[in-house]
Structures are given as structure tokens and as C-alpha cells.
Amino acid sequence: MREQVLVLDFGAQYAQLIARRVRECKVYSEIVPYDIPPDEILRRGAKALIFSGGPSSVYQEGAPRPHPDIFRLGLPILGICYGHQLIAREMGGRVEATGVREYGKTDLEVVGGSVLFEELPLKQTVWMSHGDSVVEAPPGFRVTARTAASPVAAMEDVQRKMYGVQFHPEVVHTPLGMEVLKNFLYSAADLLPSWTMVSIIEQAVEEVRETVGENKIICGLSGGVDSATAAVLVHKAVGDQLTCVFVDHGLLRKGEAEQVEDTFRRHFHMNLIHVKAQDRFLARLKGVTDPEAKRKAIGEEFIRVFEEVARELKDTHYLVQGTLYPDIIESGTRDAARIKSHHNVGGLPEDMDFTLVEPLRNLFKDEVRAVGEELGLPEEIVWRQPFPGPGLAIRIIGEVTAEKLEILREADAIVVEEVKRAGLYRQLWQSFAILPDIKTVGVMGDERTYAYPIVVRAVTSEDAMTADWARLPYDVLERISNRVINEVRGVNRVVLDISSKPPATIEWE
Numbered sequence: 001m002r003e004q005v006l007v008l009d010f011g012a013q014y015a016q017l018i019a020r021r022v023r024e025c026k027v028y029s030e031i032v033p034y035d036i037p038p039d040e041i042l043r044r045g046a047k048a049l050i051f052s053g054g055p056s057s058v059y060q061e062g063a064p065r066p067h068p069d070i071f072r073l074g075l076p077i078l079g080i081c082y083g084h085q086l087i088a089r090e091m092g093g094r095v096e097a098t099g100v101r102e103y104g105k106t107d108l109e110v111v112g113g114s115v116l117f118e119e120l121p122l123k124q125t126v127w128m129s130h131g132d133s134v135v136e137a138p139p140g141f142r143v144t145a146r147t148a149a150s151p152v153a154a155m156e157d158v159q160r161k162m163y164g165v166q167f168h169p170e171v172v173h174t175p176l177g178m179e180v181l182k183n184f185l186y187s188a189a190d191l192l193p194s195w196t197m198v199s200i201i202e203q204a205v206e207e208v209r210e211t212v213g214e215n216k217i218i219c220g221l222s223g224g225v226d227s228a229t230a231a232v233l234v235h236k237a238v239g240d241q242l243t244c245v246f247v248d249h250g251l252l253r254k255g256e257a258e259q260v261e262d263t264f265r266r267h268f269h270m271n272l273i274h275v276k277a278q279d280r281f282l283a284r285l286k287g288v289t290d291p292e293a294k295r296k297a298i299g300e301e302f303i304r305v306f307e308e309v310a311r312e313l314k315d316t317h318y319l320v321q322g323t324l325y326p327d328i329i330e331s332g333t334r335d336a337a338r339i340k341s342h343h344n345v346g347g348l349p350e351d352m353d354f355t356l357v358e359p360l361r362n363l364f365k366d367e368v369r370a371v372g373e374e375l376g377l378p379e380e381i382v383w384r385q386p387f388p389g390p391g392l393a394i395r396i397i398g399e400v401t402a403e404k405l406e407i408l409r410e411a412d413a414i415v416v417e418e419v420k421r422a423g424l425y426r427q428l429w430q431s432f433a434i435l436p437d438i439k440t441v442g443v444m445g446d447e448r449t450y451a452y453p454i455v456v457r458a459v460t461s462e463d464a465m466t467a468d469w470a471r472l473p474y475d476v477l478e479r480i481s482n483r484v485i486n487e488v489r490g491v492n493r494v495v496l497d498i499s500s501k502p503p504a505t506i507e508w509e
Ligand code: XMP
Pocket: 295, 343, 344, 386, 387, 388, 389, 390, 430, 464, 501, 504, 505, 506, 507, 508, 509
């Protein structure tokens, strides 16, 4: 069983971040509901617990509390913010609304000789966000740090292995926060930094072997990092039992299909079925101009193609899915065994009877990238910006035609190339070209032209829920404009989209 630290989520903004930071300390960590039963904690092999922050007040009626027996398990516990106040209250200390809110960077004064602040400076900056304060530590606890407004900003009872901090060690605004976490993990909880990329891969490979056995398994490749990493992991586990299916709908970026061939067939020697279905998708998209109708048409056609391939691979009942840990946390379902939808490629039919294999279900995106790199996937795949399942079809406004696809693919390649050349590619969430359904007048040589404009869209974002238009340097924009107009036939103008989301969206359709 894997050693792990469980983060009990009391409704924190930062529960995911706590788990990620613990993993950055090379200790495996998962998020669980705050009311997890003690025997479940033991069953999972937890070696320590972290109580997250949360919006409630511990003395309020109905405030979330963990199962009382949790304190009797003898596991090391670290309480953060609300978690800190919770330990104080449950163990007999006093928590009050002092009327002084601490918010933002705060000076912390450490009392020497504490486990949590071992070898750390006695004065440091921490990040606070709280209204209530622990005003009196419980019996048996020692106060280990204070601030102007928090008389008990940190406390510990080494005997009972309970620790609390009012500040947030998990956020970057607490510069020594990672050191505090490490002291908790390595000193207080006696854990070893053993959760490395190599052990992640070994573990995942082991689990896939156990699930799949001698059976055959298929994996749909999209060209993105998740499905690619999942495929390589599964291949490492079960070799030729895996067949990858890559449906080229003709709506991909320049070089993407070749890259998939090259990587999976030639480099990794995998069984790869490359379905060249460009004409089929184009025929299906004929006359379709409405954005949602395009998505639907592409999604349905994709299902047909995939079904046909799956039927050929008759005795295959396992399907690789690139689900990530945040999807699992958000959906709240831990054991969805039968397929309902395939969000990467627009939905597979409900009556396909596959058992899902999700080798990335415990990983965050940055961990998937690290695994991908470790397994030898090329940089272009590991660091590729997100790309919508319906592909270029929703970046061509109006009807999708072969001619327009050609124009957009070339223009898009130039945008990406110049952004990469300027060293900006990884800083941007997405950077791409759009082809609107209009023509404008220009003059080239002595000739009047009547041709398409290309829109440059580049955004920064954390999660695509909100986005800001990227301030690309003028010289980068100049090179993009010159090159697109000179090199792409059918384009005589380049414009820049300077809208943020909301109220705009990242894509134009
Ligand atoms: P919007 O345009 O809604 O896009 O701001 C947010 C993010 O989602 C991607 N996107 C899609 N991805 N199928 C997908 O797989 C789609 O139909 C789709 N539409 C938008 C978009 O690229 C951005 O990252």
C-alpha cells in the first residue's frame, strides 16, 4: 500500500494546492471529505493528516467537524487556518472572533525550539486570511509563533503529534511555507521523500498490469499530452496488448498527424491504427455553419469512426482514458467503471461496453507532463497548448471547406512558430489563428486583392475559465503579420483580438 497524506477538505479554496505542495515534497497526497470515517483512513494507509482551511467559524452551529475518533488514531495532524482553529477547539483551547482580521502578508515571530519551524528564521513573512483567532492554546500545546493580531499563530503538541498554523504554508506568498510543510512531513510525521517520478510510473504500470491482465486494450489518441502519456504508460505495462486509435478528422494543426505517427509508431513501436477520415468529416460538415451544429456533427462522426474500429478489434473490452485527478475531485465519483462520455474527443456512445483504465487518475496536469517527459515523449507533445476536440472547425467561422482549412492551418503554424521563437509559447495558455467568414480589399504589387483576414488570438489563463488577452510584443506581431500575408495565399490582412474572457470566450465559436 502506498504511503500517503490525506488532506481533509473543510471547504477550502486551497485544498488542491495543499495536496500538490505535499506531492512536491515527494510524498503522495490525496484530498478526502472532512467527515471521512477513521477506518477508511486506516484502510488507505494514511501516515499523516492535514486539516485544510475553510469558510466556517468553528464555534458556529453545524460547522464541519471531523469524526471525533480521528484524534485517537495517533496519526500526526497538521491543521491549517480553519484546521488550526479546529484542533484548538476540539482539544480544549479557545477560538474567538477578535474583531481583527488578518489578510495578506503578515510578520510572524517564531518561538525557538519548535519542530515545525526547525532551522527556520525566527522572523518570517507569512500569508494570512482569517477573521477568527485562536486566543488560547489547548492544554498540553506549546505556542510556537505569534503575530500582532494572532497570539497563537502556531502551536504544537509533539507528544500527541498535533500541529497547527494560522497562516497558509501552501501559497507562494508564504516564502518559507514549503519548508514548514517539509518539517511536518519529514520530522513530525517521519515520512520519506520517496514519491518520485520513477515510483509514480512504477506504481501506475503495476496497477495497469493488474487491471488489464492478458486482455486487449485500446486507446484513443488525440495528439494532446493526456492521451499520449496515458498511452505510453499503458504500453509500458502491457506492450502489444495495446492498440492505439488515432482518428484524423482533418481538423488538426499543421504537422500534428505526422507527429502522432512518428512518435507512437516509429519511436515507441506501438500498434497504431491511423484512420484517415478527412473526407468523411468534410462531407459531414458541408453547409454547416452553426458552431454547436459543427460540434455535434464532428462528435457524432467521431463516434461512428471509433465504433467501426472498435468492432474490428472484436475481443477488446478495455479502454484507456486520460482522466486527471482534478476531474475526479470535481465529479466526486471515484469509481466510474463504465464509459459515459469521452470529453477529449466529444463523447463515445453509451452502449459501448468498455471497462475504463485511467492511469492518470491520481495525477495533476503538471505531474502528467513530468511523467510524459520521463517516459520520453517529445517536447512538442508534452508542452503542447490545449486544443479543442472539434479542432480547426470551430476556428473557421462559417462553413468549413478544404480551402479554408489549408489557409488556417498555414497561418496558425506561423503564429505558433513566431510565438515559440520569441520564447513565449509556454507562458501563454493558447496562441492560434482564426479565419473569419469575410473578405476585405487589399493591394499587392499593383494588383487589387479581395481576400480573407486572419485573426491572431493569444491569451493567458490559469484554467480557461477566465482569460486575458496576451500583450504580445509589437515585433512578434509584426513578424506574424508579414509572414502570414506573404506566405499564406488567400490572406491580405492580419488583425489582433484584444478581448478578455469574460465577456468574450477564448475560441470564436
Ligand atoms: P472558450 O472558448 O469557451 O474555451 O473560452 C475554453 C477552453 O475550452 C476549449 N474548448 C473546447 N475543447 N471541445 C473541446 O475539447 C470543444 O468543443 C471546445 N470549445 C472550447 C478552448 O480551446 C479553451 O481552451
